[in-house]
Amino acid sequence: MKKKAKETQCVHYFGEKPYESQGINTPVEPASAFKYGEGMVNVYPRYFNTYNQKVINSQLASLEGGEDCLIFGSGMAAITTALFSLLNSGDHAVFYNELYGGTFNLLSSEFEKKGISFTLVNKQTKDAFEKAIQSNTKVLYFESPTNPLLSVVDIKLMVDIAKANGLTTLIDNTFASPINQNPIEFGVDIVLHSGTKYLGGHSDLSFGAIVSSNEIIKSIHSTAINLGGSLNPFDCYLIERSIKTLDVRVKRHNENALALAEFLDAHDKVKKVYYPGLVDHDKHEIAKSQMKGFGGMLSFELATQNQEDVNQFVDSLQLVCKALSLGGVESTICSPALTSHIKMTKQEREAIGVTDGLLRLSVGIENINDLKADFENALKVI
Numbered sequence: 001m002k003k004k005a006k007e008t009q010c011v012h013y014f015g016e017k018p019y020e021s022q023g024i025n026t027p028v029e030p031a032s033a034f035k036y037g038e039g040m041v042n043v044y045p046r047y048f049n050t051y052n053q054k055v056i057n058s059q060l061a062s063l064e065g066g067e068d069c070l071i072f073g074s075g076m077a078a079i080t081t082a083l084f085s086l087l088n089s090g091d092h093a094v095f096y097n098e099l100y101g102g103t104f105n106l107l108s109s110e111f112e113k114k115g116i117s118f119t120l121v122n123k124q125t126k127d128a129f130e131k132a133i134q135s136n137t138k139v140l141y142f143e144s145p146t147n148p149l150l151s152v153v154d155i156k157l158m159v160d161i162a163k164a165n166g167l168t169t170l171i172d173n174t175f176a177s178p179i180n181q182n183p184i185e186f187g188v189d190i191v192l193h194s195g196t197k198y199l200g201g202h203s204d205l206s207f208g209a210i211v212s213s214n215e216i217i218k219s220i221h222s223t224a225i226n227l228g229g230s231l232n233p234f235d236c237y238l239i240e241r242s243i244k245t246l247d248v249r250v251k252r253h254n255e256n257a258l259a260l261a262e263f264l265d266a267h268d269k270v271k272k273v274y275y276p277g278l279v280d281h282d283k284h285e286i287a288k289s290q291m292k293g294f295g296g297m298l299s300f301e302l303a304t305q306n307q308e309d310v311n312q313f314v315d316s317l318q319l320v321c322k323a324l325s326l327g328g329v330e331s332t333i334c335s336p337a338l339t340s341h342i343k344m345t346k347q348e349r350e351a352i353g354v355t356d357g358l359l360r361l362s363v364g365i366e367n368i369n370d371l372k373a374d375f376e377n378a379l380k381v382i
């Protein structure tokens with residue numbers, strides 16, 4: 001059968017079914033003990049091979065254009081498992097420095113203890129990366145778009161550098177989702193997701209995913225079994241339900257975010273908007289060449305840097321909820337200076353563009369005019 005379009009793949013499951021059921025959805029099988037015997041596979045949740053896990057693996061692999069997938073209890077479990085499977089004591093890794101806070105903490109607090117060294121590169125040039133690569137470098141890791149400033153990393157450039165130096169490439173594709181960006185098509189080896197965000201999409205689930213080739217997934221699988229970050233069948237069921245609407249949700253997130261980015265960009269109380277879909281974003285052309293949509297995340301800086309005004313603005317929003325995390329159907333907003341970047345000094349934060357007036361917005365799927373009206377009203381207050 002010809003591979004179906006993503007909209008169809010989200011709604012229907014085309015993978016193998018271990019048994020027939022008359023229900024049109026996958027039966028939930030809450031078993032931790034499975035029969036064994038001649039000719040039977042040893043099934044166990046922590047072996048990542050239950051029916052409910054395999055349905056998600058197959059669906060996510062297909063949506064990302066990979067061959068296989070493993071799902072975990074959180075995005076960090078997926079990231080940790082992938083990295084610790086590829087890196088051993090004495091190895092070195094190169095990271096593009098705009099990283100999710102949890103990933104940064106993993107490097108800074110766990111790598112040295114394991115005898116793994118790393119270099120953070122802060123410029124997107126071939127030169128900067130080649131300077132960072134050593135004879136013991138094994139992996140090149142990056143995110144795109146990045147948190148919280150929505151920078152875009154040139155995927156082709158990363159793949160070219162990695163290929164020339166024999167490195168395995170990993171991308172955290174959480175912000176884009178498999179609907180907007182499929183890095184495997186550009187030659188990336190491993191795609192990582194915090195499914196807690198867009199894949200789950202309803203702010204009620206925590207999971208993570210690794211998508212890659214059969215060969216790489218096979219090699220990560222044995223580490224995954226040892227680290228034990230597997231997922232339960234009830235969450236698998238919720239993921240399956242979430243994926244059915246992934247394509248429609250993400251398309252609405254894209255539409256709303258672009259419209260809000262343009263609206264805020266034109267507002268005189270807003271100093272700057274960071275959104276890869278805006279034509280004046282410094283990496284807009286690269287974003288256009290590697291993304292099918294620009295995603296539901298945007299950041300903006302208010303003209304005022306006064307923390308009280310910023311707080312008052314956020315508290316005046318009625319529809320948009322002040323909350324951490326992202327990727328849900330409901331719009332949420334947070335101040336990176338007061339949340340993800342609170343441990344940095346004001347100077348350190350400002351050096352990377354995280355000012356007191358910066359706000360990160362996860363644009364939901366509400367009506368766009370209601371969202372604009374909410375911002376218009378809150379901007380009037382300051």
Ligand SMILES: *Cc1c(COP(=O)(O)O)cnc(C)c1O
Nearest residue numbers: 074075076100172174194196207
């Ligand atoms: C949230 C997030 C993670 C971590 O995922 P968890 O599900 O919270 O473990 C990793 N990367 C990015 C970009 C994220 O937004």
